[in-house]
Structures are given as structure tokens and as C-alpha cells.
Amino acid sequence: MKRRIGVSIYPDHSEFEADKRYLEKAAKLGFSRIFMSMLEVTDGKEAVRQKFQRIINLAKSLGYETILDIAPAIFEELEISYDDLSFFHELGADGIRLDVGFDGSKEAMLTFNPFGLAIELNMSNDVAYLDNILTYQANKPFLYGCHNFYPQEGTALPYDFFVRCSERFKQQGLKTAAFVNSQTGKIGPWNINDGLPTLEMHRHLPIEIQTNHLFATGLIDDVVIGNAYASDEELAAMAGVNPYQLELTVDYVPKVNEVEKEIVETCQHFRRGDITSQVIRSTEVRKRFARAANPPHDNLVAFKRGDVVIGNDDFGKYKNELQIVLASHTDKRKNLVGTITEDELVMLDFILPWSKFRLK
Secondary structure (H helix, E strand, O other), X not given: OOOEEEEEEOOOOOOHHHHHHHHHHHHHOOOOXXXXXXXXXXXXXXXXXXXXXXXXXXXXXXXXXXXEEEOHHHHHHHOOOOOOOHHHXXXXXXXXXXXXXXXXXXXXXXXXXXXXOEEEEEOOOOOOHHHHHHHOOOOXXXXXXXXXXXXXXXXXXXXXXHHHHHHHHHOOOOEEEEEEOOOOOOEOOOOOOXXXXXXXXXXXXXXXXXXXXXXXXXXXXXXXXXXXXXXXXXXXXXXXXXXOOEEEOEEEOOOOOHHHHHHHHHOOEEXXXXXXXXXXXXXXXXXXXXXXXXXXXXXXXXXXXXXEEEEOHHHHHHOOOEEEEOOOEOOOXXXXXXXXXXXXXXXXXXXXXXXXXXXX
């Protein structure tokens, strides 16, 4: 399934022109999905129609898919029914996210709406909610999953729980989404905004590392910035993440040589299938650089988890093999060339046998 990046906007807490500038900037960088909250609407049906139609029409012209976040109270406020989704179709929305669920039969029936609206479910519960819906023969191509975000510090999901919830949806082949947090965004649905991530461990990390992590899990197809507005730098950094292959950043040691830099930066790395617990081995690169000299340097230190080492001239046939250290050890036949940045060390767990990865 193709992977995408997206943004969130909150028309009841923002101005159209500011939203317009934000969406235009993000679209130029490749963002293609919008999460748009309707949980706060109080202006009446016609005012809501005009406000949301205007911004959704703009989004369509920029190539976005727009999902509206709704709850039962919205239907009461707008005097509409779950049995007739024409209002959201008229707004131009591509789907609606059900912040609160029903009995399973209702959700299944909604996936057969005549407008082709996607029905997105709340993924942040480790219960058989999805299984129940599917027993009612839901129209699976129109059924999505999307995690919650959590405005209060300390209340977002722990990683192991996130995995269990997400696996329920991925095992059924459904499109999935989760949120990352902008460190500059101040706008969200509520008057408390300590950031809007899905995972608590992400709340204070750079946005590109959050994004890289979610894609690396293999459990999330769409990564969406939960709060508005992300900075230009954050948008560019997130757009630079490879959604399909793990890319890790290496901080070089001062004595790294040009051969080592070329091995690190220009090669398509993959982990050997017959793995070891001590290092991640990228072995094919040594064939390409078999004749390149690589004198010893920084080879008498104790290597630690996350260090990037390359075999030096004393390593025989293993000269110029690249390894990422998983367990501390020493070996003077290897040069320390750099270290994976600390915030990215968690990603080493996703480099499995035969996993492809790049270093930058």
C-alpha cells in the first residue's frame, strides 16, 4: 500500500488565508492528506457548510484527500443523520473519521454509502471492535483506520500498546494512519495543547524522526502532523523522509576518510540474512571497495551500540565491510567512522534479516 504524509487544520480555530498558505506550502513538498476536525463546530449548518466547503475545495485543487473528524454531537448540532451522509459529500470530503463507534452493523452499513466516502475508524483501542464490524461484511476498500492524538503531556500511547492496536488493522489489509507532533504548532481542537502525537515517546522528538519511526514499524501508511502549523523547516524535513526504506543519520568522527564516506553514503545497504546479535552487517559493499585502501584509525576504542564501523586494511577479506554495532565490543581491525544519532537508535530494532537501509 502506498504511503503518504499529511497535515491537520482546524477551521474553527484558524483563518482561511493562513490555512491556504499552509496547505499550498505542504502540497508543493508532497503532502497529500488532510485531517480536518469538525468536533468543535457550533455555528449552525449553513455557516459550517460555507466554511468547510471553501477550504475543502481548495484542498481538492491542491490534490489532497480530506478526512473529516466527527462525533455523534456533530450530527445533533447540524441536524443531520448517520443514515444520510450527503452533507459531507456536498462539502467535498473524501471520508469521515468516527471518533466514537457504534455496534459494528452501523459502521459496516456506512461503508456502502452511495457517495464513496471512506469510513475511518479509531485505531487506538486494543479490542475486537474491527473484527465485529467485519463480521457484518463491511466494504473493506472503504474502511480505514486512524489512531488518536493526545493533547495532554503524558497521555499518548505507549509503544507496545500502539503495536497491538495497529496490528489488528494491518492484519486485515486496511489503510492506517497515525499522528506526529510539530514542535511549533499551537493549534489543535482543544484549549490544551502540549502537542498532538499518537505515541508519547514522540512528543518532544524532531518531526522527521517521529515520521521515520512510524514508517519503519511497517504498521502505518499515512503519517499526519497533528497540530498546526508546522514550521517550514519541519515540513521540509518530514517531506525528506523516505517512506519505504529506513534512512539513518551518521555523525562522523573527525578522522573519517573519503573512502569511508563513500561507503556510508552512496551504497544501498542491506543486512545479511544470517544475522548476528553483535552487529548489523552490510557485506556486499566490501566487494565494490575491495581494492580501496583504508588505513587504521579510531580502531582502539570500545565500540558501543549505534556506532558505525568499517573494516580497515588489517581485516583481510572483510576490509571495507560496513557494520552497525548492536553490542559493545572491541576489534582493532575495524575503524570507527561515526555514530547513529541518539534519537534514531530505536530504529535499529527495525533492521531485520535482509532489511534494506541507507545512511546519510
